[in-house]
Amino acid sequence: GDSVTQKQGQVTLSEDDFLFINCTYSTTTYPTLLWYVQYPGQGPQLLLKVTTANNKGISRGFEATYDKGTTSFHLQKASVQESDSAVYFCALVGTNTGKLTFGDGTVLTVKP
Amino acid sequence: EAAVTQSPRSKVAVTGGKVTLSCHQTNNHDYMYWYRQDTGHGLRLIHYSYVADSTEKGDIPDGYKASRPSQENFSLILELASLSQTAVYFCASSEGRATETLYFGSGTRLTVL
Numbered sequence: 001g002d003s004v005t006q007k008q009g010q011v012t013l014s015e016d017d018f019l020f021i022n023c024t025y026s027t028t029t030y031p032t033l034l035w036y037v038q039y040p041g042q043g044p045q046l047l048l049k050v051t052t053a054n055n056k057g058i059s060r061g062f063e064a065t066y067d068k069g070t071t072s073f074h075l076q077k078a079s080v081q082e083s084d085s086a087v088y089f090c091a092l093v094g095t096n097t098g099k100l101t102f103g104d105g106t107v108l109t110v111k112p
Numbered sequence: 113e114a115a116v117t118q119s120p121r122s123k124v125a126v127t128g129g130k131v132t133l134s135c136h137q138t139n140n141h142d143y144m145y146w147y148r149q150d151t152g153h154g155l156r157l158i159h160y161s162y163v164a165d166s167t168e169k170g171d172i173p174d175g176y177k178a179s180r181p182s183q184e185n186f187s188l189i190l191e192l193a194s195l196s197q198t199a200v201y202f203c204a205s206s207e208g209r210a211t212e213t214l215y216f217g218s219g220t221r222l223t224v225l
Binding site for chain 2: 006009032034041042043044045046049089093098099100102103104105
């Protein structure tokens with residue numbers, strides 16, 4: 001079945017630091033790869049998606065890229081702000097199953 | 113703006129008791145989902161539904177039942193709550209199958225004592 005591995009459980013940065021979060025995935029199909037963000041006290045919301053066609057997605061200053069060779073996808077931001085503190089989940093949509101499979105999440109804390 | 117509302121926001125239950133979590137959506141979406149979130153374990157799918165009066169098992173359905181009496185409402189039922197079911201529960205909706213965008217509620221924090 002589909003699986004997503006997100007090893008970075010916690011990341012602590014200072015404002016204006018560079019953010020990089022990595023996920024690896026396993027699937028037998030051509031997936032759509034996603035990043036969700038969960039702000040404190042809220043449910044997760046879609047931040048970005050990357051498909052095997054476009055290899056990259058950009059939103060709100062975040063950029064997601066995809067590497068088919070290593071079956072990995074990344075979330076990065078050049079300069080984080082305190083307001084970016086949240087939990088970030090990678091996920092994939094299985095083409096055959098139609099199900100979202102989520103990673104375990106990365107808690108990002110940005111210090112002023 | 114899509115809207116999914118959950119009630120209650122938090123609940124304390126006793127072991128062996130019955131718990132019902134409610135979810136209401138105003139998105140006119142066919143699909144609704146119940147997820148469980150545990151610290152360090154991401155989101156895991158418990159049950160989902162794509163039409164009223166029908167529910168499907170997700171990845172971790174044991175110990176949970178679901179009910180979809182109408183397109184707008186989807187409930188999660190714990191007939192005999194256990195300590196291991198302490199978690200945050202999220203309801204979500206989507207337009208269809210294989211969609212990237214799930215609209216989540218704000219969650220229900222359940223503590224079983």
